[in-house]
Amino acid sequence: MRVTLSFATTADGFLDDASPQRLMISSPEDWAAVGRLRADCDAILVGAETLRRDDPALLLRDESVRRRRRAIGLRPDIAKATLTASGRLDPSLRFFTKGDADRFVFSTRDLPALHDRAAVIVSDEPSTACRIVTELEKRGIGHLLVEGGAHILQLFLDEGMADTVRAAVNPALTLGEAGYARFAFRPPAGKSCTTENLGGMRVTTCELHPDTAAEDRLRIRQAIEASRRSQPCATCYRVGAVIVTRKGEIFTGYTHEHSATHHAEQEAVAKALAAGADLRGGAIYSSMEPCSHRASEPESCTQLLIRLGFAHAAFALYEPDRFVDGRGALTLREAGIDVRAYPDLGGEVRAVNAHLWH
Ligand SMILES: NC(=O)c1ccc[n+]([C@@H]2O[C@H](COP(=O)([O-])OP(=O)(O)OC[C@H]3O[C@@H](n4cnc5c(N)ncnc54)[C@H](OP(=O)(O)O)[C@@H]3O)[C@@H](O)[C@H]2O)c1
Secondary structure, three states: OOEEEEEEEEEEEEEEEEEOOOOOOOHHHHHHHHHHHHHHOOEEEHHHHHHHHHOOOOOOHHHHHHHHHHOOOOOOOOOEEEEHHHOOOOOOOOHHHOOOEOOOOEEEOOHHHHHOOOEEEEOOOOOHHHHHHHHHHHOOOOOOEEEOOOHHHHHHHHHHOOOOOEEEEEEOOOOOOEEEEOOOOOOOOEEEEEEEEEEEEOEEEEOOOOOOOOHHHHHHHHHHHOOOOOOOOOOOOOEEEEEEEEOOOEEEEEEEOOOOOOOHHHHHHHHHHHOOOOOOOOOEEEEEEEOOOOOOOOOOHHHHHHHOOOOEEEEEEOOOOOOOOOOHHHHHHOOEEEEOOOOOHHHHHHHHHHOOOO
């Protein structure tokens, strides 16, 4: 998944003022550009406080975009998501009642009053950006737009889960004491940023993580080819893996290649270590999500990849909860590893695993 943060602030860094009315910070030109950005995304996320204060509908306004989406079998509006710890969300909010979209609520408690309006995704702990990204990705979201407010934007930045940040500043508007929800974004040193003027708004766009999709797809296809060499087995998936070290050395492996208990990632790692390769900062590509639980080995593939210091992991399909409740991608993300999933490459993976995928 790619994650874009987008917001507008006053010159003194406020997202809103303290009045009950919604404050319009953007120019019409900037607002139109945000509309086009929304149309390029699969889901939009805002915090519960933004829903309570502004009651936004979060719809796609351009009728031609809605028609195009319908024509390719998508719902006319992109999915909407929010998060709450208190559960204070009124089912009559426009988030729940307007538009034709999938809706997700991340919560620390079940919210039966919302069951007929949204999918409530419950966890015992406060939501993290890693978890939100992983859960939405499992539900088919490929590009998430995070629009605020301040708490939610900070959550994603603190966890390193923002790929692109679009910050629009109105240099003619200051609020001082009347301001609410201050949010300061300073581009980290060395990141590439561009600035443009949109109807008087100063819009800065920064790429925090390079787009690795082309290389990821190429290597995942190689991993899928490797997976074809493993034998069908009743208790595990046929998986392939490709490692690319920072020096550009390449190692491949597939399920049970040399050991009856080894997963594809272990086989590729064993070859790399035997060749004396340094795996720190390297990338690993698998046809399926690396496992997070092993009964027959001392550590899972996820633990192995974290221990060896991999920086990047990409795979085609999440592991279905058939043998274990998979937490591989989430655990890797929580350890600071950049993780990307490409479910559109999953057709071949399902075909290779037709013995299990009924
Ligand atoms: N100018 C812009 O571009 C823009 C865009 C969006 C929003 N805004 C403004 O931003 C303001 C709101 O910002 P805000 O920072 O006060 O609130 P917010 O970020 O919209 O939402 C904060 C709320 O999200 C929930 N939350 C936060 N972290 C959580 C976690 N880890 N787990 C579970 N729930 C969590 C909590 O809800 P509960 O209290 O329910 O537990 C928390 O009160 C509004 O005034 C809005 O107008 C401006």
